[in-house]
Amino acid sequence: MTKAVTDVVCPFCGTLCDDLEVTVSDDGKQILEVANACVIGTAKFMHSQAKDRLTRPRMRQEDGSWKEVSYEEAADYTAKILAGAKKPLMYGWSSTNCEAQSMGHEIAEMCGAVVDNTAAVCHGTTLIAVQDIGLPSCTLGEIKNRADRIIFWGCNPAHAHPRHMSRYSIFPRGFFTGKGQKSRKVVVVDPRLTDTARLADIHIQIEQGRDYELLNALRVALNNEWLPDVVAGVPKEKIREVADVLKSGRFGIIFFGMGVTQTLSKNHNIDEAIALTKHLNEFTKYSIMPMRGHYNVTGSGEVLAWQFGFPYSVDLSRGFARYNPGDTSTIDLLARGEVDAMLTIASDPGAHFPISCVKHLAKIPSVCIDPHQTPTSGVSKLHVPVAFVGIEVGGNAYRMDNVPIDTRKVVEPPEGMKTDEEFLTMVRDRVKKIKGVK
Amino acid sequence: MANKISLNLISGRTIQQGMCIETGKEKPTYRTACGIIEMDPSDLKKMGAWKNTNVRVTSEYGTVVVKAIETTQGPHPGVGFIPMGPWANSVVNPNTYSTGMPTFKGTPVTVEVAINEPILLGIELVQKQCGVKVG
Numbered sequence: 012m013t014k015a016v017t018d019v020v021c022p023f024c025g026t027l028c029d030d031l032e033v034t035v036s037d038d039g040k041q042i043l044e045v046a047n048a049c050v051i052g053t054a055k056f057m058h059s060q061a062k063d064r065l066t067r068p069r070m071r072q073e074d075g076s077w078k079e080v081s082y083e084e085a086a087d088y089t090a091k092i093l094a095g096a097k098k099p100l101m102y103g104w105s106s107t108n109c110e111a112q113s114m115g116h117e118i119a120e121m122c123g124a125v126v127d128n129t130a131a132v133c134h135g136t137t138l139i140a141v142q143d144i145g146l147p148s149c150t151l152g153e154i155k156n157r158a159d160r161i162i163f164w165g166c167n168p169a170h171a172h173p174r175h176m177s178r179y180s181i182f183p184r185g186f187f188t189g190k191g192q193k194s195r196k197v198v199v200v201d202p203r204l205t206d207t208a209r210l211a212d213i214h215i216q217i218e219q220g221r222d223y224e225l226l227n228a229l230r231v232a233l234n235n236e237w238l239p240d241v242v243a244g245v246p247k248e249k250i251r252e253v254a255d256v257l258k259s260g261r262f263g264i265i266f267f268g269m270g271v272t273q274t275l276s277k278n279h280n281i282d283e284a285i286a287l288t289k290h291l292n293e294f295t296k297y298s299i300m301p302m303r304g305h306y307n308v309t310g311s312g313e314v315l316a317w318q319f320g321f322p323y324s325v326d327l328s329r330g331f332a333r334y335n336p337g338d339t340s341t342i343d344l345l346a347r348g349e350v351d352a353m354l355t356i357a358s359d360p361g362a363h364f365p366i367s368c369v370k371h372l373a374k375i376p377s378v379c380i381d382p383h384q385t386p387t388s389g390v391s392k393l394h395v396p397v398a399f400v401g402i403e404v405g406g407n408a409y410r411m412d413n414v415p416i417d418t419r420k421v422v423e424p425p426e427g428m429k430t431d432e433e434f435l436t437m438v439r440d441r442v443k444k445i446k447g448v449k
Numbered sequence: 450m451a452n453k454i455s456l457n458l459i460s461g462r463t464i465q466q467g468m469c470i471e472t473g474k475e476k477p478t479y480r481t482a483c484g485i486i487e488m489d490p491s492d493l494k495k496m497g498a499w500k501n502t503n504v505r506v507t508s509e510y511g512t513v514v515v516k517a518i519e520t521t522q523g524p525h526p527g528v529g530f531i532p533m534g535p536w537a538n539s540v541v542n543p544n545t546y547s548t549g550m551p552t553f554k555g556t557p558v559t560v561e562v563a564i565n566e567p568i569l570l571g572i573e574l575v576q577k578q579c580g581v582k583v584g
Contacts, residue, residue, distance in 0.1 A: 023471070051467040058472045076584025136550045167522075171462040202459070203525045219457055219528055220555045269461055273553040277546070304462075324549055340549025361575050362474065362535050365543030365551050366511055373579035384475045386535050386575035 012037050020418040021052040022106065022401025025303030025411035026151075026175045028052065033421050040423055042402075049173035056402060056421075058383075065384065065396040066425045077394075082429050082437065085378075085395050089354065090441030092376040093122045096352035098328050102341050103358030103380075105129040105305030108406025108418065111431035112307075112314045115356065118439050121446050123328040125350065127341040128311035129304070129358045130323040136272045137301045138312065138322050139336060140281030147288055149264070149298040150412045151178075156185035160260030162198045164284065165222060165270015166302045169206035175302070180266065181210060187261075196256055200225065201270060213253060218244030223276045226283040229254050230290050258294045265299040272301075303411035305358070306401070310409035345371045353377045356431060357400075361386030380431060397431050398424035406432070451497045453561040456488070456529035458508070459554040460537035463521075470534075474571050483534035484568045486560065487520040492527070498562050505563035506531070506540055508556050513539035513574070514566045529558060535575045536568075 019031035033056060034044040045056045068085035069077040080088075093099045101124045104112050119126045130138060140146075154161075161180050168175040176182055181192055188194040199211040200222070208214040217225055221243030228242040232254035238247040257263060265288055271280040284299060291297035303309050312322035319325045321334035324341065337343055341360070344350050345368035353372055355361075361369050362385060372390060379391035388394040398404050403424035409415050424430070429437075443449075465482040472478065486506055493500055500519040505512060506529070515536050522530075531537035533553075542552040569577065576583055 023467070050464060051471055054468045055471040061473070072584065074584045075582035131549055132551060132553070136548050139548065167461065170464045170467070173464060173467075202528055203520070203522045203530065205522045208522075216525075219459060270554065273550060274555050275546075275552055277548045277550055277552075336549035337545060337547030340545065342543065342545050342549060342551055343547075346543060346545075359470070359474070362470075362538070362571060363533060364538060365541050366535070366539050366575070366578050367543050368551075369538075369575060370579050373581050383470075383473065384572065386474060386572050389572040389576050390579050390581050 013043055014039070016419070016421050018419070019421055020401055020408070020416055021048050022306045022399070022408070022418055023052045023055050024172045024306055025309060026172045026178065027306050027408060027410040027416055028174050028178060029416055035422055042422055051173060059399045059402050064425070066428050068393065068395040071392050082434060085393055086434065086437035086441055088393055089378045089438045090445060092352040092378070093118060093124065093354060093438070094442050094445040096122070098350050099124040099352040099354065100127065100341060100344060100350040101125070101354045101356070102127050102360060103129065103356040104311040105308035106357035106400065107307065107431045108400045108408060109307070109310045109314050110406050111400070111435055112311050113318070114432050114435040114439060116314070116318055118435065118442050119327055121442050121448055123330065125326045125328065125339060125344060126315060127324050128315070129308050130312060131341045132363055133269065133304050133308065134272055134301045135323055135336060135340065136278040137281050139278040140285060143278065143282055144285050146285060147292065147298055148300050148412065150414055151410065154264050155179045155183045155188070157187050157262040158264045159188060159195050160257055160263030161195055162200070162257070162263065162265045163207055164200045164265055164267040166266055166268025167201065167205045167207045168302065169210070171268070171304065172302060176210070196260065198253060198256065213256065215245055215249065215253065220274045222271045222274060222280045223283050225250070226280070226287050229257070230287055233258065233290055233294070257291055260295055263291060263295065263297040265297070266302050267299070268302040300412060307408035309411055309413055310407065310415070313409055313413070342368055351375055354380070355387050355391065356380040359385040359387045361390050380434060395434060396428070397434055398428050400431060404430040451562040452495065453559050454492060454496045455557065455559055456492060457527055458506070458529045458531065458540065458556040458558045460531050460533045460541060463532045466532040466534060477570065479534070479571045480568060483532040483571065484536045485516045485518050485531065487522070487530040488517050488560070489520055489523050489526040489528070493517060493519065496560060496562065503563050503566055503568060504560050505566060506558050506560050508540040508542070508558045510542060510556070511539045514563050514568050516568060517560065529560065535571050539574065539578065
């Protein structure tokens with residue numbers, strides 16, 4: 012007899028869907044089917060069952076080949092390189108639970124490390140903007156039940172957050188949005204006609220990198236002031252039309268993504284998007300929300316912020332927490348060659364950092380803690396495969412709207428495999444010994 | 450005749466990229482999903498190449514061989530799209546301008562036909578560029 016596990020939380024994107032149903036074998040060791048998840052979530056659950064999965068740590072040898080080692084040996088090496096480094100970097104944290112993050116921070120404090128999460132290459136500039144001018148936000152539940160104006164700016168949930176639109180933003184029938192999609196007007200701003208844009212009532216095909224100008228022009232249009240004929244490749248008539256649509260709603264939400272955080276004006280784009288939200292609140296009710304990528308990048312920001320006061324790029328090398336993106340941020344530290352050991356966990360900088368930064372990572376002593384084989388494990392000295400959080404071990408995660416949700420354990424990990432938290436605890440105990448901390 | 454053309458490069462997620470990062474970055478499917486550049490049909494025509502031709506994408510910061518495919522989310526003339534991953538990151542602008550964030554979107558690149566050059570697998574591409582010895 013198979014067993015159905017209900018209300019399973021999906022550990023892929025920041026939407027953190029909590030309605031999955033997973034069918035497991037009678038002995039609780041194998042996942043047979045996944046229902047309600049998107050294709051990516053399903054792929055993650057099913058891939059955890061792969062027969063060719065690595066189940067033990069492996070160390071790179073002189074000749075470039077891998078040698079299997081025990082978790083104890085792996086923890087010894089990790090503790091040694093972190094405790095012995097002048098400025099170690101502990102990066103990632105976004106695809107693991109808050110418990111493991113907290114354990115990692117204990118190690119970081121003892122070793123004087125820099126702790127950074129994937130916001131560094133994702134919504135880091137959003138966090139800077141929030142510190143600049145604040146963030147009028149809300150929960151996804153409020154959006155489902157109330158929002159009748161949905162703006163997706165520089166984000167493509169059809170590909171990156173596949174169930175976001177059906178659960179919260181475009182299609183669901185909420186308390187005050189009983190007609191679902193018909194209750195809402197959807198505006199998408201993107202330089203491409205994305206699959207999300209195809210679902211929109213209005214697609215603004217903005218000239219790439221001109222987000223600041225268009226956001227500003229919308230604010231001008233809200234005030235009925237003079238506009239040039241074309242702004243960011245968009246005719247002024249269209250800008251005025253969109254401004255009227257935005258104003259006429261009862262409750263609006265601006266979702267934004269990498270299209271604004273990673274283009275040249277970076278945090279200033281977000282400043283202006285938040286200012287537009289504030290401005291719209293003079294006419295009606297508006298909120299704004301970043302489309303967070305990894306399922307627990309928000310949690311990493313939360314845990315860092317309540318423990319050290321800053322949400323990412325936290326430098327503990329002087330014995331107290333410093334935060335100065337551009338100086339204490341991972342990309343800049345790697346580009347300048349300022350770190351001398353690196354622990355990567357629950358993320359893949361090897362694939363997602365500019366190659367010039369990965370080159371430095373490949374030169375220094377490094378550990379990659381990840382269930383998968385990745386470009387990061389491919390250039391690291393030690394690869395520690397661990398259990399999948401949200402599948403083989405539970406733990407806390409934060410949804411993109413800062414709502415904490417406990418993920419669930421669905422199956423047992425392969426025999427003898429450690430979780431992120433267990434492995435980091437082993438490292439923490441060893442670092443304590445090396446540093447003489449009681 | 451084949452020409453070298455200039456494009457404005459952006460990168461980002463696709464659902465195929467999402468599936469492949471969860472099903473094994475060591476597999477050729479990852480290359481199929483992300484070792485590509487999505488180009489507008491008008492740009493393919495300007496370059497003088499059929500769709501599904503191997504091309505070399507070069508920027509001030511690096512160079513990489515990917516497959517040029519006809520855009521799936523266009524039209525976007527003048528804009529090239531490589532899904533996020535090691536292929537895109539071989540050419541993106543790493544400058545953060547003191548924000549901590551590389552300029553992943555909006556890198557000026559040239560694209561030219563490279564019909565005989567291979568597209569490397571994801572892990573292999575990174576290892577090769579980093580000079581990692583593989584046993």
